[in-house]
Amino acid sequence: REYDYFEKRGIPFSKPRFIVGSRMDFILRNKSFLDVFKDVHNEFRYEKVSGLFDFSNPVYVIRDPYLIKQLGVKEFDHFVDHNFLMDTDPSSLFNKALFNLQGQKWRDMRATLSPAFSGSKMRQMFELMNVVGQQFTDYLIQKTKQGEHSFEFKELARKFAVDVIATCALGIEVNSFENPENEFYQFACNLLDHLKSFFTMLKIVGFFFLPNFMLKLKVGLLRESATQFFRTAVTETIKTREEKSIIRPDIIYLLMQAKKGKLFYETEKDADKAVEGFATAEESHVGRRTVTRNWEYDDLVAQSMSFFFAGYETVSTIISFTAYELMINTDCQAKLQKEVDEVHRKLDGKPVTYDEIQRMKYLDQVISETLRKYPSPVVDRLCNKDFVLEYDDKKFTIEKGRSFYIPIGGIHYDDRYYKNPEKFDPERFNEENRGKIDPATYLPFGVGPRNCIGSRFALTEIKTIVYYLALYFNFEPTARTEIPIKVKYNPLPGNRFNLVNGAWLKCIPRKMSAV
Numbered sequence: 001r002e003y004d005y006f007e008k009r010g011i012p013f014s015k016p017r018f019i020v021g022s023r024m025d026f027i028l029r030n031k032s033f034l035d036v037f038k039d040v041h042n043e044f045r046y047e048k049v050s051g052l053f054d055f056s057n058p059v060y061v062i063r064d065p066y067l068i069k070q071l072g073v074k075e076f077d078h079f080v081d082h083n084f085l086m087d088t089d090p091s092s093l094f095n096k097a098l099f100n101l102q103g104q105k106w107r108d109m110r111a112t113l114s115p116a117f118s119g120s121k122m123r124q125m126f127e128l129m130n131v132v133g134q135q136f137t138d139y140l141i142q143k144t145k146q147g148e149h150s151f152e153f154k155e156l157a158r159k160f161a162v163d164v165i166a167t168c169a170l171g172i173e174v175n176s177f178e179n180p181e182n183e184f185y186q187f188a189c190n191l192l193d194h195l196k197s198f199f200t201m202l203k204i205v206g207f208f209f210l211p212n213f214m215l216k217l218k219v220g221l222l223r224e225s226a227t228q229f230f231r232t233a234v235t236e237t238i239k240t241r242e243e244k245s246i247i248r249p250d251i252i253y254l255l256m257q258a259k260k261g262k263l264f265y266e267t268e269k270d271a272d273k274a275v276e277g278f279a280t281a282e283e284s285h286v287g288r289r290t291v292t293r294n295w296e297y298d299d300l301v302a303q304s305m306s307f308f309f310a311g312y313e314t315v316s317t318i319i320s321f322t323a324y325e326l327m328i329n330t331d332c333q334a335k336l337q338k339e340v341d342e343v344h345r346k347l348d349g350k351p352v353t354y355d356e357i358q359r360m361k362y363l364d365q366v367i368s369e370t371l372r373k374y375p376s377p378v379v380d381r382l383c384n385k386d387f388v389l390e391y392d393d394k395k396f397t398i399e400k401g402r403s404f405y406i407p408i409g410g411i412h413y414d415d416r417y418y419k420n421p422e423k424f425d426p427e428r429f430n431e432e433n434r435g436k437i438d439p440a441t442y443l444p445f446g447v448g449p450r451n452c453i454g455s456r457f458a459l460t461e462i463k464t465i466v467y468y469l470a471l472y473f474n475f476e477p478t479a480r481t482e483i484p485i486k487v488k489y490n491p492l493p494g495n496r497f498n499l500v501n502g503a504w505l506k507c508i509p510r511k512m513s514a515v
């Protein structure tokens with residue numbers, strides 16, 4: 001019944017097939033998720049807006065930078081929520097996570113949480129990340145001394161990211177390099193297996209394509225045992241903290257402050273703002289509000305759980321692809337090592353500091369470029385009140401209940417914005433060039449008030465570990481290294497780069513006398 005939806009409005013659209021709509025590639029699962037959204041973008045590359053059908057559901061594709069800003073930022077009040085929910089069981093913990101919340105509840109939770117991710121809080125949390133960074137490098141140094149040089153980097157980076165998020169978000173120190181059997185790392189691995197299982201994939205496809213149907217079915221994404229694991233971990237930590245009056249500069253402490261109504265947004269100091277990474281997602285007026293809402297205990301447990309969930313695959317993906325690209329692009333590797341060595345000398349060989357990490361320009365260029373080349377391929381928004389969209393000679397209403405995609409993957413690979421987009425080129429982000437980039441064509445952390453709340457956190461931990469890796473090692477290919485790397489289909493947010501054969505690299509210790 002809906003297949004003439006776009007035709008009636010004069011909007012070009014991907015031709016639908018009976019029942020499955022325009023998303024056969026999604027059903028067949030024969031492409032990486034990035035390629036799916038590169039194709040969605042390229043099919044109508046020169047059209048500001050096009051349409052496609054998720055099954056019978058018409059969805060707009062917004063690819064014009066001006067319209068992205070208009071719908072994603074300026075007219076945000078019409079497009080607050082995601083169409084794609086990750087859980088539709090109201091009684092489940094995951095349902096209460098920030099990503100899943102809607103309307104006023106989302107606004108209030110975002111404002112409650114955003115102070116925990118400000119630059120000043122990252123400065124306090126940095127030492128926790130630094131410790132894990134040193135554990136990672138100590139492990140690699142020890143292994144190379146024992147003659148092992150070939151490593152699957154995605155797994156190593158996952159251990160690092162799990163340890164960072166466990167210490168920073170849950171207040172629990174684990175060393176997954178020395179003790180991979182620890183329950184957090186095992187939990188993270190089991191979670192990935194669970195998410196790859198056939199039934200979970202079915203649910204995810206349902207959440208993606210048939211959200212209204214899934215809302216009626218009330219389906220939870222995670223098993224009750226997974227939820228229980230988090231409840232217990234967070235409850236015990238909070239209990240111990242309260243009994244022993246422990247203050248630790250981590251997110252769980254900040255959530256405890258938020259529960260008492262004692263956590264407020266602080267305006268970033270100008271000096272801190274000036275050195276923020278290029279990719280940093282700005283907090284909007286929504287997150288800067290002061291909120292006095294009484295949260296249930298479970299609401300806060302759900303956020304710790306969602307940070308864990310959101311923060312380990314995304315981060316480990318970017319770390320492993322950074323190492324992989326440095327291995328291929330030896331000139332970039334040498335340039336980064338030069339910058340890192342200078343900082344190491346300046347610090348007299350002491351561990352790196354938050355300020356030095358923030359000031360490193362080439363490191364920022366390298367991470368910005370990795371985020372361009374390996375982005376979350378798409379973000380979506382649901383229209384919650386009718387909006388009349390006007391551009392060129394077109395004018396039509398996006399009705400409440402309709403949604404749109406921004407195909408970030410396609411935009412990041414569009415040669416109108418990035419010449420030779422397949423090339424890994426950190427110079428796109430040097431002082432001279434970064435000013436020429438339209439912010440609406442660079443969206444690694446999404447767009448507008450609903451962008452990624454953890455961007456500062458992610459950038460800080462990624463830069464810290466890349467600093468140590470570049471300081472101590474040269475990356476070279478091994479016999480198992482794939483160029484280009486093969487990626488499997490996986491639509492799950494955060495796990496969109498599911499590697500077929502892993503990211504294999506050889507780590508050769510550098511001669512420290514040269515440093």
Ligand code: HEM
Nearest residue numbers: 098099307310311314376379445446447450451452454458
């Ligand atoms: C390289 C790492 C990361 C990438 C590329 C990434 C990317 C994203 C993207 C694209 C979104 C959707 C934004 C939108 O719809 O406009 C998002 C949302 C979110 N991210 Fe991240 N993320 C990363 C790391 C993290 C970390 C470390 C945390 C937490 C500690 C985190 C927590 C969240 C949360 C809670 C949301 C939902 C925000 C909301 O709905 O208000 N992310 N992220």
